[in-house]
Amino acid sequence: MAGARPSKPAGRAVRTDRTLGSRQLAAMLPDPTAARPAYRHLAQAISTLILDGRIALHVKLPAERELATSLATSRATITAVYDLLRESGYAHSRQGSGTWTDLPAGRQPSGISRLLGRADTAIDLARAAPGLDEQTLVDALADVVPRVAEHAHTPGYHPYGLLELRAAIAERFTRRGLATLPDQILVTSGAQHALTLVLGLLCRQGDRVMVESPSYPNALEAMRRARLRTVSVPVTDTGWDIEIVESTLRQVVPQLAYLMPDFHNPTGCLMPDDDRVRVLRAAQRSGTWLVIDETMADLALDVPTPSPFASRATPGGTAQIITIGSMSKTHWGGLRVGWLRAPSRLVTELAGQRVATDMGGSVLDQLLALDLLGPGRELGPRRLEQLRGQRAVLAAALTEHLPQWRWQLPPGGLSLWVDLGEPIASALAERALDYGVRIEGGGYFAADPGILEQRLRIPYTTTPDTLREAVRRLATALADGPSRSSTTRQAHWIA
Template sequence: MTDRGPSRHVDEGRGAGLTLSGRQLAALLSGPAGSGPAYRRLARNISELILEGRVPPHVRLPAERELATALRISRATVTAVYDLLRENGWAHSRRGAGTWTALPEGRQPHRVTRQLMAPDATIDLARAAPGVPEDVLAAALAEAAPALASHAHTPGYHPYGLPGLRAAVAERFTRRGLPTVPEQILITSGAQHALTLVLGLLCGPGERSVVESPSYPNALEALRRARMRTVPVPVTEDGWDMAALVSALGRAAPRLTYLIPDFHNPTGLLMSAPDRARVLHAAAGSGTWLVVDETLAELALDVPAPTPFAACGAPGETGQVITVGSMSKSHWGGLRIGWLRAPARLVTELAGQRIVTDVGGSVVDQLLALALLSRGPELPGARLRRLREQRAALTGALAAHFPAWTWRQPPGGLSLWVDLGEPVAPDLAARAREHGVRIEAGSCFAADPGVFEQRLRMPFTLPPDTLREAVRRMASAAADRLPPAGTDRGPRWVV
C-alpha cells in the first residue's frame, strides 16, 4: 500500500490541519543529519524544515512509535526529540491529542524573511514581481495629484473603493469579454487581501477547499490559517489533471475552490477554454464557491490574452464565481491595489467584512492606480517586451550552465518551473544564498509537505545581465558540492 499524502483532520480547538505520517517525515529527514547526539540532530533538522516551510506550523507530527519505526531508531530517541522541540517552542502537545509543529517566539519563517530586502550584493529570485519605470511612476503621480487635492477635505473612507477606480476595473472586465458593472467590484489591498476577505466571510474551520498543487504559497497559507481542509489536485507539465479536478469537485463537496488558470503560478500554464467550461459546469453542480486568481492574466507573452474565466461558462453557471486580481504583477507590487469581481450582493457583504479589518483602502494608492490604468496598454505592452527578452536570457543561461535541467517554456507569466532531475532543490537554494542568490525551491509551492523538491521556480523579472549572473552564481553553488573526480558520493546537494 502506498502513502498517498498527509491526511486531514479536524482537531478540537485547533480547526483543520495536516497530519504527517512517519514515512513522510522520515523522507523529509533523509540524508546526513549533522553532528551531535542523534536526538539533537533530528530536532534541529525538524526545526529547519519548519523554518523552510517544508513542514508548516500547526502540522500534526506522527506518533512517537510510528516515527521511531519509520526512522529505525528507538522510541526513547523520538521522545527526546519531541521533548526538545517542545522545550524550544518548535512544537506543542496536548495529552491524548498529539503533537503539532509551532514557530518559537521571535523566529521568522524563511517565507517572511525572503520578503525582506535582500543585501545589495544579493540577486533576489525569491519574488516574481517586476518593478515600475521611474518616469511612468512620476507621470502617474503628477496625474493623480489634482484628484488627491479634491479628496483632502473628505474623511477618505471608501469601503467599496473609489467609485472611479471601481468603474475603471469594471470597464476592463467588460472590454475583455465579461460584462461587468461597478457594483460587482470591490477594491482591495491586493489579490491576497481579496482572498482573505472571501475566506473570512464564506468559509469556516474544517470545511474543504480544492486547490492546485503546486500553487501560490501565500494563498495556500491563507487557507491553512483559515483552518480549511485542502484537497490538492495535480498540475503537471501537461496541464491540469481535469479528471482529478472534476472528481474532487463532485466527491469532496468543497466549500471553496481556488484556481490560477491564467499563466499559473508557478508553472506558467494556461488552462484551455474547453477545460474552463468543464470546470465551471462541475463547480456549479457541486455548489462550491470558485475563486479564480487572474493576477497574471495580462502577462501573455506568446498567446493572446485570455478571456476572463467567468465568461467561459453557460448561463447560470457563474453565480458563485469570484474573480480576484491586482496590479502587483502587471504594474508594480509596491502599489497595494487589487480587486474582486463577484455578485453585487456578495460585494456588499464583503465590504462589511473589510470594514472590521481596514475600514477602506488608501485613497492615494487608488488614485495612483487609476492614473496608471488610464494609460491603457502602454505600460503592459512595454513590460511584455522586456519579459520576453528576460525570459530568453534566463533560458539561454540555464541551457549553458545546466544542460541536464528541463522546463517547458510558459506562454505567459513571470517564471520558469524548472526540473532539476533529482530532489535537491531545497539544498541548492540554501547553497545559492551563500553565493548571493535568493530563490524558492519547489517545495514552497506544494499543497502537501515533501513534494516538488526536484523543482525550482525561476522568475525572469530582472534585467538580462542580472539573470545571467544569477545562473552563473548558482552554477558555482552547485559545483561546490560536486564530489571529487572518480568518487561516487550519491546525489549532488544532498540535504
Template structure:
C-alpha cells in the same frame, strides 16, 4: 476546531529517522525547519509523544527528546496537561517574511516573481494624483468597498475583456492575497475541503493552512491540467472551494484551454463548489492573445475572480480586487471592515491613474518580459544545459526540471554563491514533491539574470546532493 496537526500528517512531512544519528536531533531539526518555512503554522498543537512515536517508527524516548530540544530552542512551548504547541524563537524570522524582505546582502534575489515600476510611469501618476488627493482629504476617506472611481475602472476592464461587470460586483483589496484571505474567512470553515492545484502559489496554500482548511490536490504538469481528475474531484469530494490559476499558472506557466475552463465551470456548478480564480497573471500574455476571463466561459454564479496590480505594475502599491456576485461583495466588505476599515486612498488614486494608462504601459512591460525570458533561457542553455523546461506562453517565471531531486538542497547552495531562489517543494501541497524543480523568475534585468545563472552554475559545480541540505536552526550544534 482546535489548531492541531495529526501524528500521521506530521510524520509524512518528516525524514526517516532510521538512518540518522542521533535520531532525536535529526527529527527536531526537521520540525524546526518546517516551522520556519511556515509549512507548520505557529501556535499549532503537536501530536502527543506516544502517537508521533508510533507514526514515525521511533521510541517514545526519542520523541520526548525531540520535544525537549524543540522547547529548549524556542520552537515549542508546553503546559502541563494541555500539550505542546509550535512557537518561534526570539530573534528568528519567519521564512515568509524573510522572502518578502528580500536580500540584505549581495545575493541576487530570484525568490520573488514581481517586477518593479518604471520611474517615469510613477512620476506621471503622482503628478495626476496631486489635485485628486486635495479633493479627497476634504472627506473622511473610508472606502470599505474601494474608491468608487477605481471600482468603476476595474469593472470596465472586466467588461472589455469579455465579462460584463458592474462596479457593485467589485471589491478593491490590499492585494490579491488580501482578497483570497477575505474569501476564505467568509466562505470557508475550519475543516472544509478546498480543491487546489499541485503545485500552486505558495502564499495561497499558506493562507488555506492558516484558515484550517483541508486541501485536496489536482495535478498540474508541464502539459497542463487533467480535467477528468478535476471533474472527478469536484464530483466525489464536493469541496466547498476550489482555487485555480488558469492563466500562465504559477509556477508552471501553463495556460488552460477554453474548453477545459468550460468543463470545470459546469462541474463546479453541479457540485455547488465556489471557484476562486486567480487572474493576477492573466494580462502577462507574451506569445498568445490575453485570455478571456475564466468566468466568461460558463455559469459564473459561484465564481470569484481575483486580480492584482502586483505583477503588471508594482507589488508595493498593494492594490488588488475581486469580482463576485454583489451580495457576496457586501458580505466580504463587512468582513474587511473588522480588520482594516478600507484601503489607502493615496494608493488607490495611484492605481486609478496607472490603470487608466494601462493600454499604453502594458505593451512595454510585455516586451521587457520577453527580452528577460530570452536572456534567462539563453544563459541556462549555455551554462547549465542539463536542465530542461517548457517555455511558458506568458507569466513571469520558468519551471525548471533539474533532472534529480535536489531543488531544496540546490537553493541552499545557490544562496552561498549569491543567488536567492526557491526550490519546487515550496510550491507543493504534499511533502516531498517537486524536489526536482526550481522556479526561476525573469523579473530582473538581462545582465542580472546572466550573472545569476553563472553563479548558479558555480553552485552546481560545487556539488549538490539530496542529503546536502543543512537547514539546522542556530541552536543545533
C-alpha cells in the same frame, strides 16, 4: 443566493482543537532511518515545517508514544526530538498539557523572510514581481496630486473602493469579454487580501478546499491559517489533468476551489478553453465556489490575452465564480491595490467583512492605480516586450551553463519552472545563498509536503545582465557542492 453555502454531505468532521495528529505529522516527516542520528534528522524537519508555516505556531504536538508508533521508531528517539526542539526554541512544554510549537527569539517565519529579503544577498530570485519605472511613477504622482486634494475634505473611508476605480476595473472586464458593473467590484489591498476575505466569508474551519499543486505559497498559507483542509490536483508541464479535477470536485465536494488558469504560478501553463468549460460544469454540479486568480492574466507573451474564466458561465446560470486580480505582477507590488469580481450581493457581504479589520484602502494608492490603468499610461506592450527579452536571456543562460536542466517555455507569466533532474532543489537553494543568490525550491510551492524537490522556480523579472550572472552563480554552486558556511547555517538552529 449570493453568499449562501451549498449543502454538504454528512459525516464531514470539523476540527475545533489545536492538536496536530500523530498520523498527520508523520505524513509530513522524512523516514527516520534516512539519516543519522535520527532524532536530529526529525527535529530539523519539524523546525523547517514550523518556519515554512506548514505546521502552525502554538499547536500541540502529538504525544511521544503516538508519534513513535506512527513513525515506527522508538519513543526514546521522539523524546530526544522534542528535547532538541525545546532547546532550540521551536517548542515549549506546558506542565501537564504536552509540547507546543513555538518560534525561537529573533527568528522570522519564512514567509516574512522571503518578503524582506537578505541584506547580504546580491541577486534576489525568490520573488517573481517586477519593479515600476521611476519616471512612470513620478509622472503618475504628479497627475494624482490635484485629485488627492479633492478628496482631502472627505472622511476618506471607502470600504468598496473608490467608485471611479471600481468603474475602471469593471470596464476592463467588459473589454475582455465579461460584462461587468461597478457594483460587482470590490477594491482590496492586493489579491491576497481579496482571497483572505473570501475564505473568511465562505469557509468554516475544517472545510475542504481544492487547490493546485504547485500553487501560490501565500494562498496556501492563508488556507492553513484558516484551518481549512486542502485537497490538491496536479499541474504538470503539460497543464491540468481535467479528469482528475472533475473527479476531485465530484468525490470530495469541496466548499471552494482556488485555481490559476492564466499563466499559472509557477508553471506558466494556460488552461485551454474546453477544459475551463469542463471545470465550470463540474463545479456547478458539486456546488463548489470557484476562486479564479487572474493576477497573471495580462502577462500574455506568446498568445492573445485570455478572456476571463467567468465569461464561460451561462448568463443567469448557477455558477459561483469569484475572480481576483491585482497590479502587483503587472505594475508594482508596492502599489497595494487588488480587486475581486463577484455577484453584487456577495460584494456587499465581503465589504461588510472587510470593515471589521480594514475600513478601506488608501485613497492615494487607488488614485495612482486609476491613473496607471488609464489609456494614457498603458504599461502593457512595453512591459510584455521587456519580459519576452528577459525570458529569452534566462533560457539562453540556462542552456549554456546548465544544459542538463529541462523546462517548458511558458506562453506567459513571470518565471520558468525548471526540472533539475534530481531532488536537490532545497539543498541547492540553501547553497546558493553562499554565492549571493536567493531562490525558492519547488517544495515551497507544493500543496503537500515532501514533493517537487526536483523543481526550481526561476523568475525573469530582473535585468538581462543580472539573470546571466544569477545562472552562472547557480551553476557554480551546483558544481562546487555543499559549502562550509551553508553547513554551519543548517546546523545553527541546534547550536
